[in-house]
Amino acid sequence: MKNIIVTGASRGVGFNITETLVKEYYHVIAINRNVSDALKDLQIKFPDSLTIIPYDLADTENIHSKIFKEEITYDKSIHGLINNAAMAYDDIITNINFKRLEGMYKVNVFSPMILTKYAIRHMLLHKVAGSIIHISSISAHTGYKGLSMYASTKGALESFSKNTAREWGEVGIRSNCIVPGFMETEMSSGLNSQQKDRIYKRTSLKKPTFIESVSKTVSFLLSDDAFSITGQNIHVDSGTI
């Protein structure tokens, strides 16, 4: 059974990705700050396919000791890393609060980088040509008022992914980003229906991005069918123009 790390697996896209992967016979190592009832139920249904590690990714410095050394250990190989966890700190630029900005960068950028570091190390140790997938955001490509700080974290991830692909392709390790459009998740729940309609009108399909479509793209990028795909940003965004 292939071991896949998924961050932010308790709800929204992360939960859907986790559910999709356990049904496809992967073993998911779910890293979450809080463990939702839905995730607990999923573990009851698939006890051999899901390991839950409660961990707050705002704590970048202890990722190695707490997640990799104590929980995963050197004995277990890692075949994939899905960097999905993210927080949104939205405001206009003239209101930037440095502490909140720094907190978001820890969760959205620094921890994904450190997780990638140790996932690649595990892949080298076990000679695994693994797949790394970062969940980015359409906001990194199409500007939205109030999202500049959040979008910048996703832009950073996309650059990191492109360079990861170049650096580690020689040993078969792939790195890609999925760029979802706006989805109906808790993260976008702060928007009113008028704001949402305005966003959806900017898409070719005139619809929100379906979470299932993102999860199935994750599954494809993990699989051997995606063997020749690396260094790419795959837009799953209802055709955002």
Place this chain on the structure above:
Amino acid sequence: MEKKLLEIFNTVLTNRSKEAIKGLTPNMHLRNDIGFDSLDLAELTVRIEAEFDIDIFEDGIINTVNEVFDKLER
């Protein structure tokens, strides 16, 4: 320790289709004498860490076999 290290060095070399070495001497340079490139050195670090629980590159680049010994004997 030296015997285990030699085994690890040769695992990394042969994994990358490079010629194994017969022994380790302190003044050997990891790149120039042994022939490791940056990706080999990454794999070397991981394998040494899995065996000895020490990340030899944690504080920066090291260049010689002697520096590896130093890190492990600390």
